[in-house]
Amino acid sequence: MMMRSMSSQPSRALVAALDDEGSAGYSTLIVVLSFFALLGLGVAGMRIFTGAGDLQAAAQSAARAASLEHDLGDAQAAAQTVAMAELSRADEACESPSINVSAGNGGFQPGGSVRIDMTCTVSYQGLWVPFMGSSRPVSVSAIEPIDCLRGGGPDALSLADNCYYGG
Numbered sequence: 001m002m003m004r005s006m007s008s009q010p011s012r013a014l015v016a017a018l019d020d021e022g023s024a025g026y027s028t029l030i031v032v033l034s035f036f037a038l039l040g041l042g043v044a045g046m047r048i049f050t051g052a053g054d055l056q057a058a059a060q061s062a063a064r065a066a067s068l069e070h071d072l073g074d075a076q077a078a079a080q081t082v083a084m085a086e087l088s089r090a091d092e093a094c095e096s097p098s099i100n101v102s103a104g105n106g107g108f109q110p111g112g113s114v115r116i117d118m119t120c121t122v123s124y125q126g127l128w129v130p131f132m133g134s135s136r137p138v139s140v141s142a143i144e145p146i147d148c149l150r151g152g153g154p155d156a157l158s159l160a161d162n163c164y165y166g167g
Contacts (some may be wrong), residue, residue: 004005004136006130010050011090015159019025021132026070029111036150038074039051040127042125043130044124044127044132045120045124047093047124047127048136048138050093051093051120051122051138052093052122052140053116053136054086054087054093054094055087055094055097055118055120055138055140055152056075056140056142057086057090058082058083058084058086058087058090058097058118059083059099059116059117059118059140059141059142060080060084060115060144061078061083061086061145062078062080062082062086062101062118062142063079063114063116063142063144064082064144065078065079065081066078066079066101066114066144067113067144067145067146067147068112068147071108072101072108075101075108075114076101078115079099079101080101082119083097083099083116084097085139093122093123094120094121094122094138095120095121095122095123095135096120096121097118097120098118098119098120098153099116099117099118099161100116100117100118101114101115102114102115102117103115103146108146109146110146110147110148110149111146111148112145112146113143113144113145113146114143114144115139115141115142115143116141116142116143116144116162117140118139118141118142119137119138119139119140120137120138121136121138122135122136122137122138123135124136126137136162154164
């Protein structure tokens, strides 16, 4: 009977397959960088979400304030004041806000509507977010009916019949 001698030396193919010095460090680096990229995307998403929520709340408050005024000029001033006050209390996710106030199809009169369009920029400053740029614009709008007894000018009481009786 012939016996093969067992060598105490592993074969070269086995040594090459098991020689992975340093690969654990590279794997860890890839996992850590991927984790931080996903974390950055999550924080960027939350900034957009909170910025849009703050902007929507400000637009809704501004539309309500504008609907209580007597003319479009006063409505624009009231909407601007209320929207900026509302955004100043927010967490500052929204930068460079702009506001546009317009009357509905029927003009600025009782029973009509006032529309507020607002836009701001949400910044990703301080985040490492690949492929997203440095900021993103966010736009919202709010529509509110003009108050039948208060809005629409000095003859609001005579025009209020349009609200309650349809003309």
